[in-house]
Amino acid sequence: MKIINPQTLGEFIIEKQSEFQYSSGELSRLLSAIKLASKVVNQEVNKAGLVDIIGAMGNKNVQGEEQQKLDVFANEVFIAALNNREVVCGIASEENKDFIEVKAGKNANESKYVVLIDPLDGSSNIDVNVNVGTIFSIYRRVTSEGTPVELKDFLQPGNKQVAAGYVVYGSSTMIVYTTGYGVNGFTLDPALGVYYLSHPDIKIPEKGNIYSINEGNYIKFPLGIKKYIKYCQEEEGERPYTSRYIGSLVADFHRNMLKGGIYLYPSYSHAPKGKLRLLYECNPMAFLAEQAGGSASDGFTRILDLNPIELHQRSPFICGSKEMVIKVEEFMKNANE
Numbered sequence: 001m002k003i004i005n006p007q008t009l010g011e012f013i014i015e016k017q018s019e020f021q022y023s024s025g026e027l028s029r030l031l032s033a034i035k036l037a038s039k040v041v042n043q044e045v046n047k048a049g050l051v052d053i054i055g056a057m058g059n060k061n062v063q064g065e066e067q068q069k070l071d072v073f074a075n076e077v078f079i080a081a082l083n084n085r086e087v088v089c090g091i092a093s094e095e096n097k098d099f100i101e102v103k104a105g106k107n108a109n110e111s112k113y114v115v116l117i118d119p120l121d122g123s124s125n126i127d128v129n130v131n132v133g134t135i136f137s138i139y140r141r142v143t144s145e146g147t148p149v150e151l152k153d154f155l156q157p158g159n160k161q162v163a164a165g166y167v168v169y170g171s172s173t174m175i176v177y178t179t180g181y182g183v184n185g186f187t188l189d190p191a192l193g194v195y196y197l198s199h200p201d202i203k204i205p206e207k208g209n210i211y212s213i214n215e216g217n218y219i220k221f222p223l224g225i226k227k228y229i230k231y232c233q234e235e236e237g238e239r240p241y242t243s244r245y246i247g248s249l250v251a252d253f254h255r256n257m258l259k260g261g262i263y264l265y266p267s268y269s270h271a272p273k274g275k276l277r278l279l280y281e282c283n284p285m286a287f288l289a290e291q292a293g294g295s296a297s298d299g300f301t302r303i304l305d306l307n308p309i310e311l312h313q314r315s316p317f318i319c320g321s322k323e324m325v326i327k328v329e330e331f332m333k334n335a336n337e
C-alpha cells in the first residue's frame with residue numbers, strides 16, 4: 001500500500017485538533033512531546049549494541065524487576081519531554097514508585113492532563129535486538145486545575161482514557177494511537193526524522209489464527225486457559241492456530257492487531273493477578289483494541305471497566321480479535337462452573 005504524500009503525524013494532530021471547536025491545543029502539545037521523546041529513544045534503541053545502553057542498571061524497580069539501562073534512559077527522556085513542556089500536571093511511570101507532580105515554576109500547573117507510561121516495554125528483549133516499545137495512557141484530571149495533582153487523578157477506569165498509544169521500535173519505528181476516534185499508525189522516516197501516516201484507521205480482524213502466550217507457564221495456568229490452548233492446537237476447521245510469542249507486549253499486540261489474533265497473559269499459580277500492569281499496559285492496549293474493533297478482558301470482566309486501586313496493580317490480560325476473546329471467556333466461565 002503506497003500512500004502518495006502521506007500526512008505527517010504533526011499535520012494529523014493539528015487537523016484532528018481543529019475538529020474540536022473548543023480544543024485548547026493542550027492534548028496536541030502533549031502528543032507532540034511524546035512524539036519527540038520517541039525519536040530520542042529510537043536513536044538509542046537503534047544503536048543499542050554500540051552505546052553503553054545494554055544491560056542492567058544493577059538495581060530493582062518498584063515491581064521488583066531488574067531495571068535495564070534502557071528502561072532508565074527511556075524513562076528519563078519521556079519524563080523530561082513532558083515536564084519541560086508543562087503539558088501535563090502529573091506523570092506516573094512503571095519505573096517510578098510514586099507519581100510525579102509537574103509544576104509550573106513553584107506552582108501547580110494549569111494543565112488538565114495526566115499521563116501514565118511504560119517507558120520501555122519488552123525489557124527482556126533489549127539485549128537481543130528484538131522489538132521493544134513504549135506505552136502511554138492519557139486522562140483528564142479529576143481534581144481542579146491549578147491544584148496539586150493527586151493519586152485519584154491516576155486511579156481512573158480505562159474507559160475514562162482521553163488517548164492511548166504505543167511506540168514500537170522494530171524493523172521500522174511506528175507510533176500507533178487513538179483519541180477515541182479510531183486507531184492510526186505512523187511510520188518514522190529515519191532519514192528525515194518525520195512520522196508519516198502509514199496505517200490509517202486500523203481495524204483488527206474479528207477473528208484470526210494467531211495465539212500469543214508464554215506456554216512455558218502452561219502447568220501453572222488456570223484450567224480455562226489450559227483448555228483454550230488445547231482448543232487452539234486441535235485439528236478442526238481453521239485450527240490449529242499458529243503460536244507466535246515475541247515476549248514484548250507492544251510487538252505481540254501490534255502483529256495481532258494487523259493480522260488478527262489473541263494475546264494472553266493470564267493469572268497463574270505464582271502470580272494470581274498475572275504480570276502486566278493495569279494502568280500503563282492493559283488499559284492503553286485495551287482502549288486501542290476496542291477502538292480497532294477488538295476487545296480486552298481479564299477473562300471475566302472488560303479491562304476498561306476495572307476500577308484501579310493501586311498505581312502498579314497487575315491484571316490478567318486477554319486481548320485481540322473479538323471472537324477469540326469471547327471464546328477464552330467461555331472457557332474461563334465453563335471451567336469455573
Ligand SMILES: O=P(O)(O)OC[C@H]1O[C@](O)(COP(=O)(O)O)[C@@H](O)[C@@H]1O
Nearest residue numbers: 118120121122123124214247248249
Ligand atoms: O517473559 P514473560 O513472563 O513472558 O513476560 C513477557 C511480558 O512482560 C513484559 O516484558 C512486561 O513489560 P516490561 O518489559 O515493560 O516490564 C511484556 O512486554 C511482555 O509481554
Ligand SMILES: [Mg+2]
Nearest residue numbers: 118121122281
Ligand atoms: Mg511493559
Ligand SMILES: [Mg+2]
Nearest residue numbers: 094118120121
Ligand atoms: Mg517497561
